[in-house]
Amino acid sequence: MNTLLDLSHSFVAEEDGAQIIEYGLILAVVSLVLIVLLAGVADAEFQQMADAVAACLSGADCTWGGGGGGGGEVQ
Incomplete structure (x- = not known):
């Protein structure tokens, strides 16, 4: 029982896990x-890109004909 208490005290005192969570929240x-800024800047083109990413993640065809020099298949 004493070992369990010692383990719980060291777990509470350890700060490495808290730092990882903080970095994750910041990210x-x-x-x-x-995402909000990109959606506000180029709403229609951003929506096309978001749809293409969603299609790629769902296993559908991964093509996107966005501007900026070519478009084409995203790999």
């Missing part, structure tokens, strides 16, 4: 901000 917030 999530930055990603959300970038």
